[in-house]
Amino acid sequence: MLNAEMITIFILACFVGYYVVLKVTPALHAPLMSVTNAISSVIIVVALDAVLVGLHDAERGVGASVWFGAFAVLLAAVNIVGGFMLTRRMLSMFASKKKRSTEKRS
Amino acid sequence: MMQMLSNCIPLLTIVASVLFIYTLRGLSTAATSSNGNLCGMIGMAMAIACPFLHYMLLPSQNDASWQVLGSWAVMGVGGIIGLCIARRIDMAALPQLVAAFHSLVGLAAVFIACAVFAAPDAFGIVESAYNSIPMSNATEMSIGAAIGAITFTGSVVAFGKLQGLISGKPLRYRGQHIVNLSIAIMTAIAIIMFIIDQASWIFCAVILLSLIIGYLLIMPIGGADMPVIVSMLNSYSGWAAAGIGFTLENNLLIIVGALVGTSGAILSNIMCKGMNRSLMNVVLGGLGGGGDQVAALDSSVRGNVKVCNPEDAAFIISNAGSVIVVPGYGMAVAQAQHAIKELADILKGEGTTVKYAIHPVAGRMPGHMNVLLAESNIPYDDVFELDDINHEFGATDVVIVVGANDITNPSAKTDPTSPIYGMPVLDVEKAKTVLFVKRSLGSGYAGVDNPLFYRENTMMILGDARKVVEGILKAIKE
Incomplete structure (x- = not known):
């Protein structure tokens, strides 16, 4: 019943996430939170599917799934733009006085 | 042409995933972080291209270009709101x-689950609208929708507490745990x-119960x-995604959800270690419960x-040759x-070394203090984490603690009966003089008295952190 391929991808991605995030310098934990927030809004992809593909057949007209999808698109879009722009703003504050990148955790 | 386009979708998916990994990788140093963020934006653009x-x-079968226009319009409105915020x-x-952004992700996940439930055939998981969804x-x-709903109400409560709309008091x-447990079992x-039995009322019940769990879970914290x-x-x-x-x-x-989830x-693990507590202990609540736990020092x-x-x-x-500043939530407020x-800047001009010591749980979110210091253009190289600076306090003339308390409390090291015993703390008491900038003499969040206040080498300066520091500044300039 369970899809082995998806579980494999999921577990491998967890490992990648673990080792990548472990290397993030503690000073940048706040931008890390806001950028992960932005990328988790990638669920906009399926929300768009709901709107675009949702009721492609004319038979049933505009259904609930399109409306739900549209709401999800709106919320995720706020998050994507908000998250990336907020991260950029924070990072620009760190970057404006970089002299040398941190030597710890190399 | 059509063949080429259909090959594009899996390719875009792979490239977008790699770019998202690179986004997180970029945050390992401040120098690479901006490029990483750019990669994330490109990855997101690629991902959004896929459904189109x-x-x-x-x-x-019919002309539905209004749906395409509609999606762009909705994304545009959302994007502008996001940009303004x-x-x-x-x-x-x-x-x-x-916290508010997290709540949006949670709510979006709930809406998507509803959309899938309303028209499973549109997403290709069933043959026609009349088949039931595979088990x-x-x-x-249902698990995705439940996690999304918990994230939503939990984040809304967290937002309310951080914004001061809801009392920060737990x-x-x-019988709280029994109530929570029974709702969890019901869910x-x-x-x-x-x-x-895929009845819509049961689906609604799952979402409703999860919304209640999210609220009850965060309210006591x-x-x-x-x-x-x-x-x-x-x-x-992340797990909801x-x-x-x-x-x-x-x-x-799945990939993005796993990355964000981990x-x-x-x-959370780093933050828990910073308080020497387990996640269960934080969630179930143990500290800062109120009056009964105040561990007053004997006279x-x-x-x-x-x-x-x-x-x-x-x-x-x-008159100091070296100064370390320890910021806390009071500085942020x-x-x-x-x-x-x-x-x-003035002290540095006179040859004094100035450093900043950041405790992992200082402030209200991971990295909170670092962002505020960076905002005021304090050099990245002067800011140190707990483990990197803790041995330096002994050789320091003056430590200025600005709006922090529990993270400097030496009883975490010496008093096994203290509620914060075992928590890693900054060894500020080893410095020659400790200046405590604090609003009042009250105990810290954990309700624990801080023996540091009564030491020979400690001076308290009571008042709003900014006013006090500005006062010091004015006096030094004269």
């Missing part, structure tokens, strides 16, 4: 903004019922535990508190970082 390509490939927001409000998809869908009542039963909670909700928003990914067999969502989990330890004014402090600081930066 998918739409173009469909055998067109990100531009306008005051950095002091950062923790609550992040495995229904399982993943809300506790008798589990509802999910199982939904898998067997106090303000200073927020770093853990915000990271935990960050993690949940992964749950939706499993439902719709979308690899991109990221939030690692952050033998309690001595006289020396209170001084900013002018005295200025005299001490101007008072927005004292700009005054601190100005003070540091």
Whole structure:
């Protein structure tokens, strides 16, 4: 019943996430939170599917799934733009006085 | 042409996933972080292109271009709202903004689950609208919706507490754990019922019960535990995305969900270690419960508190050769970082070394202090983490603690009966003089008295952190 391929991808991605995030310098934990927030809004992809593909057949007209999808698109879009722009703003504050990148955790 | 386009979708998915990994990788140093963020934006653009390509490939039965226009319009409106929020927001409000963003991800996940439930055939998980959803998809869908709903209400409560709309004090009542446990069991039963019989009222019940869990889970948690909670909700928003990914067999969502989920989990773990507590202990609530837990020191330890004014402090600081500043939540509340930066510049001009020591749980979210210091243009190289600076306090003339308390409390090292015993703390008492800038003599968040206040080498300066630092600044300039 369970899809082995998806579980494999999921577990491998967890490992990648673990080792990548472990290397993030503690000073940048706040931008890390806001950028992960932005990328988790990638669920906009399926929300768009709901709107675009949702009721492609004319038979049933505009259904609930399109409306739900549209709401999800709106919320995720706020998050994507908000998250990336907020991260950029924070990072620009760190970057404006970089002299040398941190030597710890190399 | 059509063949080429349909090959594009899996390719875009893979490239987008790699770019998202690179985004997180970029954050390992400040120098590479901006490029990483750019990669994330490109990855997101690629991901968003996929559903549009998918739409173009469909055998067109009717003209639905209004749906394409509509999607762009909705995305545009959302994007503009997001842009305005990100531009306008005051950095002091950062923790609550992040909490608010998490709630949006949770709510979006709930809406998507509803959309899938309303038209499963549109997502290709069933043949026609009249077939029921396969068991495995229904399982993943209900779990995804439940996590999304918990993330939503949990983040809304966290937002309310951080913004001060809801009292930061933990809300506790008798039998709380039993109530929470029974609602959790009810939710589990509802999910199982939904898998067997896909009635819409059961689906609604799953979502409703999960919304209640999210509320009840976060309400009992106090303000200073927020770093853990915000990271935990960050993690949940990832797992919710992964749950939706499993439902719709979308690899991109599974990968991103796993990345975000582990990221939030690692952050919560770091925050828990910073308090020497387990995640269960934070969530179930143990500290800061109120009056009953205040561990007052006996009178033998309690001595006289020396209170001084900013002018005295200025005299001490101007004679110091080395200064370490320990910021806490009080600095964030008072927005004292700009005054601190100005003070540091003057001291540096006179040859004094100035460093900053950041405790992992200082503030209300991971990295909170670092962002505020960076905002006031304090050099990245002067800011140190707990483990990197803790051995330096002994050789330091003056430590200025600005709006922090529990993270400096030496009883965490010496007093096994203390509620914060075992928590890693900054060894500020080893410095020659400790200047405590604090609003009052009250105990810290954990309700624990700080023996540091009564030490010979400690001076208290009472008042709003910014006003005090500005007072010191004025006195030094004269």
